[in-house]
Amino acid sequence: xxxxxxxxxxxxxxTPWMDIDGRHWPRLTDGLVAAGxxxxxxxxxxxxALTVAEAEAWRLARDEHRSGRLEDMFAAVGLExxxxxxxxxxxxxxxxxxxxxxxxxxxxxxxxxxxxxxxLSNTVWPRRMHEEIFARDGVLHLIxxxxxxxxxxxxxxxxxxxxAAMTSVGVTDAGRCVFxxxxxxxxxxxxxxxxxxxxxxxxxxxxxxxxGHTDGEPDAVVQRLxxxxxxxxxxxxxxxxxxxxx
Numbered sequence: 011x012x013x014x015x016x017x018x019x020x021x022x023x024x025t026p027w028m029d030i031d032g033r034h035w036p037r038l039t040d041g042l043v044a045a046g047x048x049x050x051x052x053x054x055x056x057x058x059a060l061t062v063a064e065a066e067a068w069r070l071a072r073d074e075h076r077s078g079r080l081e082d083m084f085a086a087v088g089l090e091x092x093x094x095x096x097x098x099x100x101x102x103x104x105x106x107x108x109x110x111x112x113x114x115x116x117x118x119x120x121x122x123x124x125x126x127x128x129x130l131s132n133t134v135w136p137r138r139m140h141e142e143i144f145a146r147d148g149v150l151h152l153i154x155x156x157x158x159x160x161x162x163x164x165x166x167x168x169x170x171x172x173x174a175a176m177t178s179v180g181v182t183d184a185g186r187c188v189f190x191x192x193x194x195x196x197x198x199x200x201x202x203x204x205x206x207x208x209x210x211x212x213x214x215x216x217x218x219x220x221x222g223h224t225d226g227e228p229d230a231v232v233q234r235l236x237x238x239x240x241x242x243x244x245x246x247x248x249x250x251x252x253x254x255x256x
Contacts, residue, residue, distance in 0.1 A: 013242050014181040015154075016120055017128035019166075019191035020140065023211055024113055024129070024235070027192065028106040034099075035060045041098040048089070059087040067134050072195075075168035077159040080134045091136075100139060109147040112235040117152035119239045123246070129156035130175035130189070132165045132196060155179035166193075167200025188245075190238055194225035202227065207245075209238065 018024050035057045042048035048056065063086055067078035080099070081091040089095060117127050131140065137158050144150040155178030159165045162174055172189070181187060184205030191197020192211050201208035210228040230241055 012186050013125050013188055013246055014183065014186040015126035015128055015176070015179045016188045016190060016238065016242065017130050017172075017175050017179065017206075018189075019193065019197050020129055020131035020133070022192035022213065023190060023197075024109055025107055025143075026110055027213055030106065034102040035064075038095075038098050038102055042089075042095065045094060047094060056087045056089070060084075063087075064134075071132055071159075071165040075165050075171075077132075077161075077163055077165050078134045079160045080136060083134065096139075100142075107143045109143075109149065110235050113147070114149050114152070116235050116238060117149055120242065121152060121154075123242065125242060126154040126179040126181060127152055128175050128179040129153055130159075130166065130171060131157075132159050132171075134160050136160055166191075166196040167203060169200075169204045172201060172204035172206060188238075188242065190232075190235075195223070198228050199225065209241065211235065 021027075036053075039048060039053045039056050039060075043050050043053055060083060063083040067083070070076045070078060084091045084095065091099075120127050129140075133140065135158065137156075137160070140156070140158055141150055144153060155175070157171065157175045157178050159171060162171065164170045164174075166172070172184070176182065176184065176187060185207070187206045188209055189197060189201035189204075189206045190209045190211060191201070192213060194210065198208040198210050207229045208227075210231045211233075212231060232238055232241065
């Protein structure tokens with residue numbers, strides 16, 4: 011099997027899974043109140059509405075494979091995603107966004123082999139937020155193309171999301187693309203349906219509300235990202251599609 015590109019999920023894959031406390035909306039609204047940007051009497055209402063909007067975004071992604079945007083969630087409660095609210099939101103999530111230490115060497119090794127590096131993330135976050143994370147961690151220049159579903163109509167596992175990711179890195183043959191992800195439905199089932207070679211990194215504790223109807227069958231299972239290089243080398247040398255392994 012020739013490998014033209016390896017495309018990665020972001021959250022739970024390139025960035026390790028993090029358990030959150032669910033208090034990000036109250037803290038964000040507290041910041042807006044303190045800055046005089048939100049009436050304190052509206053704070054509880056805004057928190058409740060944003061919580062509902064976030065849950066609905068997950069439902070749409072899971073059940074209908076439709077995307078959402080953070081700015082639309084803010085607009086629905088009468089807020090603008092301006093520089094202040096954006097900064098407050100980023101500050102809430104920064105601790106959970108640091109890349110796995112394997113990522114820089116992994117990206118460099120793939121590119122050294124002539125393999126394109128891509129990203130496909132189900133996200134409501136704007137591209138700017140993701141690119142700031144990759145730039146902070148020193149790998150933005152190693153990414154050949156990225157698709158953030160906040161910019162397209164569809165989310166994984168819809169085939170169009172995977173097609174968009176292939177276009178972003180300039181490849182056309184899905185059978186020569188590897189997709190690495192942590193979610194058996196969005197990533198593994200989706201990549202398989204799109205004709206790609208799925209690789210599972212099974213480290214995340216996927217909430218039941220975010221699980222889909224089918225766990226896909228991976229071509230391989232890796233326990234850390236650095237193993238992806240060896241896997242690609244095996245496939246490049248053997249000319250085979252691989253087989254599930256653990």
